[in-house]
Amino acid sequence: MKKIIIILLGVLLFCWPGTVLPWSQTTSGITAQNIIDDVRQDINESTASYYDDTADMVYWINEAVHIIASSAGCIEVSEDIILSGGTMAYTLSTSHYDLKSFHLYDSGVVNSPERFSFIRKIQQNLLPDIPEQELRPKYCFEAKGQFCVWPVPGTDISGTTVTVYMSSIPTGVTGVTSQIETPEFFDPAIRNYVISKAYFKARLENRGNLFMSLFIARLQEYLNKDAGVKE
Incomplete structure (x- = not known):
């Protein structure tokens, strides 16, 4: 059963859409201790003696x-990247999982309808041929940890x-005072998830599977x- 859960999590990772998210990123401001207190209260009757292990919960x-x-x-x-003529690759200082599909491009031309446009994310091996006179980036991709634009800017x-x-x-999260960085939507x-892992450790797999399915x-x-799927 645990293998099934791992597979389901893998499917979620694979299906992650690459668009700007419609959900609020506002956090609740709670810490790990708040989560721990809630969990201890929720499953106190079943695992009171077991749930004194704070390190596990963190x-x-x-x-x-x-x-x-x-x-x-x-x-x-x-993060802002400043284009330089003849330079295709730029270093991003922010640690990240992935780039979003679209990147805002500012042409710098005041009052121009073309001041703002989007650069399309594309796989490097699918880059189209660009006319020699076209020197405005239209595509982007990541290669060897660098943000690359194509065609090379003039x-x-x-x-x-x-x-x-x-x-x-x-x-x-490194300790009980660590703040939860994910949006408030994910606090439950x-x-x-923590309740599920506690039940798994206590060998109560049916209960563990139930709470993992809720997660x-x-x-x-x-x-x-995010994907606009109707429920």
Whole structure:
């Protein structure tokens, strides 16, 4: 049964849409201790003596936060890249899971209808041929940890800004005072994940599977909303 859960999580990772998220990124401001207190209250009758292991719970909360962030891409950040004539590859300083599908491009031409446009994310091996005179980036991809644009920008647009949107890797949960970085929408999911792991450790697999299914359902609800799937 645990293998099935792992497969389901893998499916969620594979199906993560690459568009800007419609859900709020507002966090609740709670810490790991708040999650731990809620979980202890929820399952006190079943595992009172077992659930004194705070270190385990901190580990599971951190695990849940990273699964959510990598699956849902819900911690979105941006970084500006300044184009330089003749330069295709640029270094991003932000640790991230993946780039979003579209990147805002500012041509720098004031009052021009072309001031803002989008660069399309594409696989490197699918880059189309570009006419020699076309020196404005239309595509982007990531290669060897660098953000690349194509075609290579000309000198006439040096200094232009490309704002790159990406899903950030969370700092993580290292102790009871660590804040939960994922959106408030996922707070119940984190609690369910921790409860599930506690039941699994206590060899109560049926209960563990129930709460893991609730965790996965919450993730799927987010992904469905992001993809515009009707429920």
